[in-house]
Structures are given as structure tokens and as C-alpha cells.
Amino acid sequence: MKTKIKICGIKDKDIANLCVDLGVDYLGFNFSPVSKRRVDLEIASDILNHLDRHNNRYFKIVALFYKNTIEDIQTTISSLTIDFIQYVVEDKTVDLETIQAYNIPLIPQIAVSQKIEDMHLSRYKSDFVILDSYKKGMGGGTGATFNWELIWSVSRKYFLAGGLNHINVKKAIEFLSPYGVDTASGVESSLGVKDADLIKKFCYEVNS
Numbered sequence: 001m002k003t004k005i006k007i008c009g010i011k012d013k014d015i016a017n018l019c020v021d022l023g024v025d026y027l028g029f030n031f032s033p034v035s036k037r038r039v040d041l042e043i044a045s046d047i048l049n050h051l052d053r054h055n056n057r058y059f060k061i062v063a064l065f066y067k068n069t070i071e072d073i074q075t076t077i078s079s080l081t082i083d084f085i086q087y088v089v090e091d092k093t094v095d096l097e098t099i100q101a102y103n104i105p106l107i108p109q110i111a112v113s114q115k116i117e118d119m120h121l122s123r124y125k126s127d128f129v130i131l132d133s134y135k136k137g138m139g140g141g142t143g144a145t146f147n148w149e150l151i152w153s154v155s156r157k158y159f160l161a162g163g164l165n166h167i168n169v170k171k172a173i174e175f176l177s178p179y180g181v182d183t184a185s186g187v188e189s190s191l192g193v194k195d196a197d198l199i200k201k202f203c204y205e206v207n208s
Contacts, residue, residue, distance in 0.1 A: 003173050003206050004180030009037035015194045016047050022203045031076055032066035036192040062086050070095045077102050115150045128179055133162030143185035148175055166201035
């Protein structure tokens with residue numbers, strides 16, 4: 001089965017178009033007020049309207065919230081067509097009960113700091129989870145890998161995140177066989193700036 005690809009932190013049309021052309025399955029938009037990858041709601045709306053007009057919409061749109069107010073989240077959800085809401089489980093500011101009322105599937109993002117098995121993930125009723133590197137005070141996007149052996153026995157669907165790039169992603173897939181791989185910093189030329197060549201290389205390695 002083809003490993004799914006998620007590119008997170010998209011902020012402009014050219015990168016969004018490239019991801020679609022390369023067959024990226026999940027396009028991530030970061031709305032966190034504390035992230036360098038944050039995209040303005042108006043810009044995100046313009047990008048999504050453009051994609052809907054020019055492409056067959058096989059891809060899924062993921063909105064990431066971290067340290068957002070509930071008013072922020074409600075405005076974003078009401079303004080955009082979103083397929084999934086990604087949240088960081090350690091983030092106590094996100095009001096899940098209010099979000100769930102919108103009936104948009106949730107993706108829990110879990111920071112891995114110790115061994116994880118399926119029983120530890122059973123509380124999350126989502127289709128899949130994201131397993132990411134742990135760094136205190138950060139909601140992902142650390143640019144660092146973690147010890148993949150800590151999740152080796154996980155059998156439920158998950159996206160592997162944390163420091164993945166075109167150099168190490170193939171090794172990660174061969175070792176873990178995850179449902180999907182998720183990258184942000186691994187396809188950037190500088191913090192928050194996506195690099196078209198790195199995205200191409202990443203997708204090639206995943207699909208090869």
C-alpha cells in the first residue's frame with residue numbers, strides 16, 4: 001500500500017499547487033498563533049478557493065490548531081472547507097468538546113517521549129494519529145527525529161512525523177511501515193519557507 005504523504009505549513013499557492021501535482025495526500029495549514037508557519041486566514045481561504053477551482057479535489061485539507069482561542073478556531077472552521085482538524089494532545093487550551101460539534105474528523109498529534117503501544121492510543125477514536133517528536137513547550141515542528149523503536153509495535157494507522165526529510169524518510173518507512181509520513185521543516189530552506197526542490201525530493205523518496 002502506498003505510504004500517504006502530508007506536507008504541513010503551506011502558506012502560498014505555488015507550493016500548494018506543487019503538492020497537488022506531486023500527489024500529496026494531505027495538505028496541512030498551520031493556524032497556530034505561536035508558529036512561524038502560521039498562515040493568515042484570508043491567505044488560506046484564497047489558496048483553497050484556487051485549488052478547488054483548478055484541481056480534482058482528491059487531496060485532504062488539514063487545519064492545525066495549537067494555542068488558539070476557541071473563537072479563533074470557530075472563525076477558521078466556519079470560513080474554510082476543512083477535512084480534518086489536527087490538534088496537539090498536550091495543548092490544554094483547545095476546547096475539543098466545542099470543536100467536535102462541527103463534526104469534522106480530528107487528528108490527535110502525540111509527542112513521543114517513551115514507548116508507545118496500541119493500548120496507549122485506544123482513547124483516541126480518530127481514523128489515525130500523528131506520532132511526533134517531543135520537545136517541551138512545542139507543539140511539533142521541532143525538526144528533530146525521535147527513537148523510532150519507541151513506536152515499533154504500534155499497529156493502528158498513524159502518520160510518522162518529526163525531522164523527516166528526503167534523506168531519512170525511506171529508512172523510516174522501511175523500518176516502521178507507517179500509514180503515512182508528515183513533514184514541515186524537512187522540506188524548508190529556512191524556518192517556515194517551503195522549498196520546491198526539497199518537496200520533490202521528499203515525495204520521490206516516499207514513492208520510490
